[in-house]
Amino acid sequence: MQNMLLSLLIWLPILGGGLVILLGNERATMARWMSLAIAILVFVMSLSLWTGFDSSTHLMQFVEKSAWITQFNINYHIGVDGISMPLIILTTFSTVLVIGAGWEVIQKRPAHYMAAFLMMEGLIIGVFSALDGILFYTFWEASLIPMLLIVGIWGGDNRIYAAIKFFLYTFLGSVFMLISLIYMYNKSGSFSILAWHDLSLTATEQAWIFWAFFVAFAVKVPMFPVHTWLPDAHVQAPTGGSVILAAIMLKMGGYGFFRFSLPITPDASLQFSDVVIVLSLIAVVYIGFVALVQRDMKKLIAYSSISHMGFVTLGVFALFLAYDPQAPEGAFLGLEGAMVQMISHGFISAAMFLVVGVLYDRLHSREISTYGGVINSMPKFTGFAVLFAMANAGLPGTSGFVGEFMVILGAVQANIWYAVLATTTLIVGAAYTLWMVKRVFWGAITNPAVETLDDINGREFSILAILALAVLVIGLYPQPMIEVMHTSIEHLLNQALTSKL
Amino acid sequence: MINTFQFDTAALMIALPEIFLLSAIVVVLLLDLFLTKPFKQVTYYLMQLSLLITGILSFNLIGQPETIIFGHSFVLDDLASVFKVFMMAAAMVTMVYSRHYLLQHALLKGEYFVLVMLSILGMMVMVSGYSLLTLYLGLEILSLSLYTLIAIARNRASAIEAALKYFVLGAIASGLLLYGMSMVYGISGSLNIAEIATFANSAELVSREVLVLNFGLVFLVIGIAFKLGAVPFHMWVPDVYQGSPTSVTLFISTVPKIAAVAMLVRLLVDGLGAMQPYWSDLFMVLAILSIAIGSIVALMQTNIKRLLAYSTISHVGFVLLGFSTGVISGYGAAVFYILAYVLMSLAAFGVIILLNKKGFEADLISDYKGLSKHSPWFALMMLIVMLSMAGMPPFIGFYAKLLILQQVISSGMITVAIIAVVFAVISAYYYLQIIKSMYFEDSDKEITVNAPMDMKLVLSINGVLILVVGLFPDFWMKLALSLF
Numbered sequence: 003m004q005n006m007l008l009s010l011l012i013w014l015p016i017l018g019g020g021l022v023i024l025l026g027n028e029r030a031t032m033a034r035w036m037s038l039a040i041a042i043l044v045f046v047m048s049l050s051l052w053t054g055f056d057s058s059t060h061l062m063q064f065v066e067k068s069a070w071i072t073q074f075n076i077n078y079h080i081g082v083d084g085i086s087m088p089l090i091i092l093t094t095f096s097t098v099l100v101i102g103a104g105w106e107v108i109q110k111r112p113a114h115y116m117a118a119f120l121m122m123e124g125l126i127i128g129v130f131s132a133l134d135g136i137l138f139y140t141f142w143e144a145s146l147i148p149m150l151l152i153v154g155i156w157g158g159d160n161r162i163y164a165a166i167k168f169f170l171y172t173f174l175g176s177v178f179m180l181i182s183l184i185y186m187y188n189k190s191g192s193f194s195i196l197a198w199h200d201l202s203l204t205a206t207e208q209a210w211i212f213w214a215f216f217v218a219f220a221v222k223v224p225m226f227p228v229h230t231w232l233p234d235a236h237v238q239a240p241t242g243g244s245v246i247l248a249a250i251m252l253k254m255g256g257y258g259f260f261r262f263s264l265p266i267t268p269d270a271s272l273q274f275s276d277v278v279i280v281l282s283l284i285a286v287v288y289i290g291f292v293a294l295v296q297r298d299m300k301k302l303i304a305y306s307s308i309s310h311m312g313f314v315t316l317g318v319f320a321l322f323l324a325y326d327p328q329a330p331e332g333a334f335l336g337l338e339g340a341m342v343q344m345i346s347h348g349f350i351s352a353a354m355f356l357v358v359g360v361l362y363d364r365l366h367s368r369e370i371s372t373y374g375g376v377i378n379s380m381p382k383f384t385g386f387a388v389l390f391a392m393a394n395a396g397l398p399g400t401s402g403f404v405g406e407f408m409v410i411l412g413a414v415q416a417n418i419w420y421a422v423l424a425t426t427t428l429i430v431g432a433a434y435t436l437w438m439v440k441r442v443f444w445g446a447i448t449n450p451a452v453e454t455l456d457d458i459n460g461r462e463f464s465i466l467a468i469l470a471l472a473v474l475v476i477g478l479y480p481q482p483m484i485e486v487m488h489t490s491i492e493h494l495l496n497q498a499l500t501s502k503l
Numbered sequence: 504m505i506n507t508f509q510f511d512t513a514a515l516m517i518a519l520p521e522i523f524l525l526s527a528i529v530v531v532l533l534l535d536l537f538l539t540k541p542f543k544q545v546t547y548y549l550m551q552l553s554l555l556i557t558g559i560l561s562f563n564l565i566g567q568p569e570t571i572i573f574g575h576s577f578v579l580d581d582l583a584s585v586f587k588v589f590m591m592a593a594a595m596v597t598m599v600y601s602r603h604y605l606l607q608h609a610l611l612k613g614e615y616f617v618l619v620m621l622s623i624l625g626m627m628v629m630v631s632g633y634s635l636l637t638l639y640l641g642l643e644i645l646s647l648s649l650y651t652l653i654a655i656a657r658n659r660a661s662a663i664e665a666a667l668k669y670f671v672l673g674a675i676a677s678g679l680l681l682y683g684m685s686m687v688y689g690i691s692g693s694l695n696i697a698e699i700a701t702f703a704n705s706a707e708l709v710s711r712e713v714l715v716l717n718f719g720l721v722f723l724v725i726g727i728a729f730k731l732g733a734v735p736f737h738m739w740v741p742d743v744y745q746g747s748p749t750s751v752t753l754f755i756s757t758v759p760k761i762a763a764v765a766m767l768v769r770l771l772v773d774g775l776g777a778m779q780p781y782w783s784d785l786f787m788v789l790a791i792l793s794i795a796i797g798s799i800v801a802l803m804q805t806n807i808k809r810l811l812a813y814s815t816i817s818h819v820g821f822v823l824l825g826f827s828t829g830v831i832s833g834y835g836a837a838v839f840y841i842l843a844y845v846l847m848s849l850a851a852f853g854v855i856i857l858l859n860k861k862g863f864e865a866d867l868i869s870d871y872k873g874l875s876k877h878s879p880w881f882a883l884m885m886l887i888v889m890l891s892m893a894g895m896p897p898f899i900g901f902y903a904k905l906l907i908l909q910q911v912i913s914s915g916m917i918t919v920a921i922i923a924v925v926f927a928v929i930s931a932y933y934y935l936q937i938i939k940s941m942y943f944e945d946s947d948k949e950i951t952v953n954a955p956m957d958m959k960l961v962l963s964i965n966g967v968l969i970l971v972v973g974l975f976p977d978f979w980m981k982l983a984l985s986l987f
Contacts, residue, residue: 070977071902071976071977071980072977072981073977073980073981073984074909074980114879136905139896140896140897140901143895143896143901144895144896144897146895147890147895150935150938151942154938154939154942154943155875155942155943161943162939162943162944165939165943166932166935166939169931169935170928170931170932170935173893173895173928173931174925174928177924177925177927177928178921178924180905180908180924181908181912181917181920181921181924184905184908184909184912184920185912185917187909188909188912188913
């Protein structure tokens with residue numbers, strides 16, 4: 003059982019999704035309950051990854067390895083370390099919420115909707131646990147398919163454009179990654195990611211491979227200037243799709259930097275770290291201002307996501323400048339902060355999109371101007387919304403603060419101006435989030451429809467309450483989470499700082 | 504040499520599949536004359552039975568050591584046997600699909616099946632041909648049967664146009680091929696592939712001889728490129744695909760491609776292997792052009808048959824890319840690709856035929872609107888095919904591309920690999936158009952599927968295989984690579 007755990011986590015939702023499809027849209031209630039049962043089961047099982055995890059080693063755990071395509075020495079090789087394990091739990095957690103959030107809302111082909119999310123869950127867990135290049139690529143690409151369908155079938159008016167743009171953007175990004183995967187196979191005779199960590203590469207090779215990976219991951223994160231698919235996809239996607247996109251799919255890009263770019267091409271990462279930092283700062287600052295002027299709530303949160311993900315790439319690549327042999331904590335804080343930021347953003351962005359989803363389900367509008375004075379008719383809901391907005395703005399005590407603070411500490415070590423620029427986001431972030439809160443929730447009711455809104459029901463309440471709890475727990479006591487990452491991050495830092503030349 | 508020809512009954516066993524099929528053709532043809540209208544389908548079942556037996560006979564010959572018989576003009580090796588088995592399997596599937604189409608459009612005639620069998624015989628001769636003459640003979644048996652097959656819908660102007668176009672251009676291509684053969688024969692003094700190989704390999708070739716060989720080589724490459732439909736010899740492909748009855752399009756787009764690859768192997772790898780640096784370069788140009796034109800021009804298509812024609816062109820580009828590497832594993836990759844392509848193409852045209860009704864060809868992309876609602880299962884099959892053709896894992900199309908790219912990159916041509924994948928992304932756009940039609944758009948028109956059970960079953964297996972072989976490609980990759 004213990005040795006099969008990861009495989010179960012991957013295949014149970016995929017096969018379960020198949021079963022839900024077989025149930026069909028006619029038996030919607032049964033399909034919903036079954037999907038929820040599978041999602042909860044997978045989440046509970048994924049918790050034993052946490053309890054069974056040995057945080058004293060950077061080595062892969064729960065490893066499974068068997069031959070897959072012997073012709074190319076491709077193996078079904080999976081395992082987790084402190085970097086991927088929290089992301090897997092984030093995935094299983096978010097899927098439960100998403101299934102719950104789509105419960106009554108999705109009336110069009112409900113079984114297919116649930117099945118798509120289950121299958122995507124399995125595929126994304128596969129991405130985070132794959133230790134073989136082709137296996138990774140397979141999961142990475144395959145996870146596009148359910149998302150394409152989710153946006154395209156259940157999305158808004160402009161869904162077709164958004165779905166195709168999303169697909170082509172990410173597909174174009176990843177084919178270059180494929181080429182470098184093959185290149186490294188030809189060089190090393192293996193597709194093992196861990197073997198590649200020790201593969202010696204010249205500076206030129208590293209540069210090419212770095213950029214090939216960079217395109218793939220930057221599109222996913224997404225970084226400026228390849229972020230334009232995200233606002234479209236987010237706005238058009240159904241609430242569940244936005245949640246998974248923001249909470250998990252963007253993390254695949256960040257995870258790629260941790261798993262591939264830093265350890266495989268450390269010298270190129272050092273060489274080009276300035277470029278990445280500048281792009282990250284543009285994302286943090288410029289996109290923050292772009293968010294300020296949005297009139298569509300989902301678009302606002304989408305831009306805010308890009309801005310927050312800028313912190314992740316900033317934290318990762320600032321480590322090269324921040325590293326000081328006398329005081330290695332600076333670089334370490336930045337890298338660990340990036341990781342914490344990814345997890346925390348997973349919760350907060352999920353919560354924000356769910357908040358918008360709750361409003362959208364009632365009035366079918368995402369425009370800020372439609373609302374105003376929501377607190378009068380939905381006091382409980384407003385309580386949650388304000389909490390999440392505060393977390394999004396990085397209020398201390400919420401999870402949003404921890405990651406950003408750590409990254410900023412790292413950035414101070416790198417260059418004080420980077421830190422200053424990054425810190426502006428705390429102001430701009432607060433501005434766009436709180437301004438939205440003001441216009442949507444507070445003030446007098448201007449639209450008569452708002453007056454008649456029902457407050458959140460038990461289902462919505464529990465989903466938001468669970469998220470609120472998660473945001474607060476990580477904000478107040480991040481230690482357990484940081485602990486599991488610690489050794490792996492330390493090892494990664496060493497890999498990133500050891501030249502391969 | 505002809506004078507070494509000895510008649511040997513053991514040799515007959517080597518050519519047993521061909522001999523059986525030929526006899527079956529004669530029997531079926533005669534029998535068909537005596538079948539009255541209600542029993543016409545008997546011809547169909549007899550054809551399927553003959554194809555099955557031919558396939559089994561070929562399968563039994565797998566593992567035979569390479570044998571050359573009939574005065575050095577016929578070869579049996581694993582490549583031949585395996586190709587024949589795949590051709591029979593593909594042909595049987597095409598015929599299952601075709602029957603539905605022929606019934607819907609009142610085209611079911613005994614001649615149809617006889618012509619198909621004849622063309623298959625021609626392809627078997629091509630696969631096993633070991634002299635320029637047998638290869639040409641096989642090609643002509645194939646081509647003449649195909650021209651007629653297209654024209655079998657004789658009251659459709661588009662079919663007649665397609666048949667004529669194919670015939671005229673095909674004749675020119677055959678002429679060019681024959682001209683190239685005459686050059687090679689003229690300088691080497693032999694029609695026989697093995698002797699041509701010895702001649703081309705010999706160290707004391709003077710530059711004049713190399714020049715003539717090269718001259719011939721170019722024409723051979725053009726002939727092959729025409730048959731495969733590689734750019735710039737692709738003009739016939741879209742018109743013929745669109746104009747032909749879909750059942751014939753399905754046939755043309757699948758089985759003959761395997762035979763054309765076999766002919767390529769016989770002529771260029773087995774025969775003119777020594778000239779590999781020359782033909783590699785030619786193929787490289789053809790491949791990149793095919794991938795590029797196939798991907799870009801398809802973007803504008805609204806007719807799904809025409810779209811698939813351009814998609815075929817770009818797939819052929821990938822196959823040629825495999826050959827252009829000039830290494831054995833590259834040829835193996837190309838063979839894997841063509842077999843994967845055939846599997847995908849079968850399913851793609853299968854879905855088109857599935858939706859066919861009297862007076863409804865289902866050949867516009869907009870005809871697929873709302874398919875996922877009316878027939879979720881077959882929409883899923885089409886989704887799988889489209890994603891696989893676009894090169895998405897975990898479907899077989901991805902692993903086929905992976906193999907080719909791996910070979911291309913290990914030959915040091917990274918730029919070519921980058922060009923290929925960028926065009927693969929461009930081509931994804933038009934595959935997405937079909938997915939869009941099926942899944943994202945709705946139509947008030949009810950789409951009904953009234954195909955017989957056998958077709959639905961075979962099509963489902965066909966679609967699922969694209970996924971299953973994609974998940975477990977190891978055996979097939981090894982098989983393809985073991986043929987060289």
